[in-house]
Amino acid sequence: MSYQQPLKKVAAVSTLLGGLLILSQPLLASDxxxxxxxxxxxxxxxIAPLPGDNSLTPEKIELGKMLFFEPRISSSGVISCATCHNPALGWTDRIPRATGHAGQVGERNTPTVLNSGFFDAQFWDGRAEDLEAQALGPIEAGVEMNMPLEEAIKRLKSFETYQQAFAEAYGAPDTITEENVARALASFQRTLNxxxxxxxxxxxxxxxxxxxxxxxxxxxxxxxxxxxxxxxxxxxxxxxxxxxxxxxxxxxxxxxxxxxxxxxxxxxxxxxxxxxxxxxxxxxxxxxxxxxxxxxxxxxxxxxxxxxxxxxxxxxxxxxxxxxxxxxxxxxx
The missing domain is CATH 1.10.760.10 (Cytochrome c-like domain)
Structure with missing residues (x-):
């Protein structure tokens, strides 16, 4: 084979690429x-922005996911975060106003948690500045999960699985605390993008x-x-x-x-x-x-x-x- 044949192929490819480049350049302007x-x-x-005091780890995310779907941190034992923030419904509930404990209807529509890690204020009225500050409110709210936080912590401590999950997430035993519940829930929600x-x-x-x-x-x-x-x-x-x-x-x-x-x-x-x-x-x-x-x-x-x-x-x-x-x-x- 002569040297001219591969050179011709290179020239042909260069011409083709050059033509494609010329065609692609006006595409942006012609839009x-x-x-x-x-x-x-x-x-x-x-990835949503992370706070300096709550690093994102697989262990925290997995723990936060469990807590998000856990109904036993509600007083009735049947309502979880996912009750109103349903993954199948855009992580909301698609009803006008949220329905919570004992069938009570709240004052406001359930906002989606999707991309909530990008927000600089939480809730319709902005009463929480970040996901950590927001996380525990629905657990305590009488119209939502209606569970005193001390009782929620006590319930979580009664499960060996949660004892282990908290220890893995926070690197030490006896870490089932209100602050760590909030941090885990926030960590999970920051992945819902x-x-x-x-x-x-x-x-x-x-x-x-x-x-x-x-x-x-x-x-x-x-x-x-x-x-x-x-x-x-x-x-x-x-x-x-x-x-x-x-x-x-x-x-x-x-x-x-x-x-x-x-x-x-x-x-x-x-x-x-x-x-x-x-x-x-x-x-x-x-x-x-x-x-x-x-x-x-x-x-x-x-x-x-x-x-x-x-x-x-x-x-x-x-x-x-x-x-x-x-x-x-x-x-x-």
Whole structure:
């Protein structure tokens, strides 16, 4: 074989690669949206930020998972965190307001725990600043699990499996404490993230991940000011904004601060997975996503979106559904 034959092959491959490169370069510009809008959003990282005093370990995560599904830390013995945060229902319950101990109906809609490690405030009224501070509240709440923490700790200590699991997670015996229960639950919840939605793929350069309508919806979402509050990787600023949703008399953050300026203010909910975490708003008063968009446009923006804009924004919001965490229900002692 002559030297010319392999050289011809190299030249042909170089020409092909060069042609592909030329074709790929204008693809970004020809999208018509990416350059103008992609920098207004952030893709969701796979791992949530970690606090300095609660490192993430397999042992803590596994223990936290057991506690999340453990109904015996409720006074009735039948309610667990997963009762309201059901993995099959977008890690929420899909009913307007949470139902807890003895069939009591709470004041507020159950927020999803998906991506909650990215929030700078927890609960609708922000009364907890992080997952560790949030974790024990539902156990004690009379309308939820209705269990005094001392009794919950006593129950956990009665199981040899939990004694061992806590010892493995915290490196010493006799570590079944309220603080460690909170840390384990928080560790597990920090793994419940949904990266790699179609929108994330688009932000990372896959311009075919969204349809033309979905890109129009992204543009309408940004141009109408929705990103003022729905920002950051979880599409929430974790701040509080006044909104009067249909049927709600909830005083919101006012109940935490006593500041009249916080009346009817609620934490901005994440829009990640919003298409599968209905119903919407603090009272779960709106079941349909298109109607929720209408309410937000009217109440927060002072506008009435036309039907096409609503359809486009709803199409965009559906692209925020990510890959659900693959969690096997644990075997409990």
């Amino acid at each position: 018509g949206y990416y350059e103008d809008y992609a920098d207004r959003f952030e893709p969701l990282p796979a 949904t990266p790699n939605s179609r929108f994330d793929r688009y932000l990372r350069g896959d311009l075919n991940a969204l349809t033309e309508q979905e890109k129009r919806g992204m543009a309408a979402f940004a141009d109408n000011g929705c990103t003022a509050c729905h920002s950051g990787p979880a599409l929430t600023d974790s701040n509080f904004h006044a909104i009067q949703v249909p049927g709600s008399t909830d005083e919101g953050r006012y109940g935490v601060t006593g500041d009249q300026g916080d009346m009817h203010r609620f934490k901005t909910p994440t829009l990640r997975n919003v298409a599968v975490t209905y119903p919407y708003f603090n009272n779960g008063g709106v079941a349909e996503l298109d109607r929720a968009v209408q309410v937000m446009a009217r109440e927060m923006l002072g506008r009435e979106f036309d039907e096409q804009t609503i359809e486009d924004v709803v199409a965009f919001l559906h692209t925020l559904t990510g890959e659900m965490p693959d969690v096997a229900i644990p075997a409990l002692p």
